[in-house]
Amino acid sequence: MRYAVFLIPLFLITLTTHAQESLSKDVDYAYLEKLIAACKTNYPRVKMYEARVNIAENGIKKAKLSYFDIFSFSYLYSPNNNNRSVSPDLLSGYQFGFFANIGSILQKPNQVKQAKSEFKAAEYDKQAFDLNMEAEVKKRYFTYMQKVAVLRIRSSSILDINDAVTNARHRFEKGEETLQNYNQALIVQSDYSQNIVNAEGEVLVAKSSLEEIIGQKLEDIK
Template sequence: MNKNIKRVCFLLILTALTSHLHAQETFVNDISYPYLEKLIATAKKNYPEVKMKQSQVNAAKTTYNQTKFAWLDGFTASYIYSPQSSINISQPTIFKGYQLAIGLNIGQLLKNPGATSVAKENYKIAEYEQSQYMLSLEAQVKRFYFAYLGAQADLRLRSNAVIDAEGAVKQLKYAFQKGETTFQIYNSQLNSLYNQNSFKVQAELAAFTAKTNLEELLGTKLEDIK
């Protein structure tokens, strides 16, 4: 019986060592920086807030261009027509025919440089905010990409752990039926299998969530980006 117990203990130790080797898996080797650049470019192209920032820049630029020519509003032009044959006794005129009159609004002319300066600064602010958002979006895509790879690696780890646990259960079930191990040891491995399956379900959820978060920024499915 002692020999059989040693055999079972060896099996359990071997299972633990195999799980430890799986635990050494890393997602670093899965990182593809060219693919990451494609993800970033896709997000900058599709994400709605990127388009909103560009619209804000365009609006600020339009306002700035309009204020550069707003000084013309300080001038008003009109014309007076005096027929050649008419005689105005109350307001006699020397010139006959069409006469052009130009008015000047000093207040408008003095106000325009300040308005132009403010519009120019607003235009710069819109550009700065756009640049800041692009950097933030790029960093967010990287974080979600790494999180997705990490979740995939963890899912592989959990899947392998389930396979190992299933193998151990089969071996212990056979040993238990032959009377080579106790029900307590066999039941303990069954609980371990249950726990590993539970961890796998959590890892699957984490992987799908990470994929969804990344695709939200991309505006398309990961499978569509080659």
């Protein structure tokens, strides 16, 4: 029964700390926009989609310029030869020809239309990726801030728990507390310490995950 009485303040400490914490106060949306901007600048897949859009845009220009391939120009030079007595050429001098490929004329509009469709498709792919990328940056940022908040809560709680365990040890040394209850208090302290180690690891993992997508250390983004 005395052990239960001892544990109640520990749980009250944790519950009170949770009640005072709010993740929203830790979120910096201006800083989050900087993270998204850094991702757009650094993340390789962003550059890949930009390159695809540029390639598709160049495809439109190439398709339009290919209209000139429809037409061809040629000339033939026949020199005058007054000494020729048999079947003299009816035409002499330069002969010019201008030709148009009818099949190409019919195909070019569809080729330009297809190039424009490919350009729009590349743009839509990039827009979809940008939206997904922004959502992923936000998700990783919020996860990171959550892990930081949890670590702060547990770090704050362990200080009070350490004080409670110190008090329990003094009471045990005075004979006012049983060995069993004192050992239980040490177990609670050990569990909380392990939780802090776990929370620190989760913070590092979340930070690394966020830095992976933005391509920079968080400390470098002010």
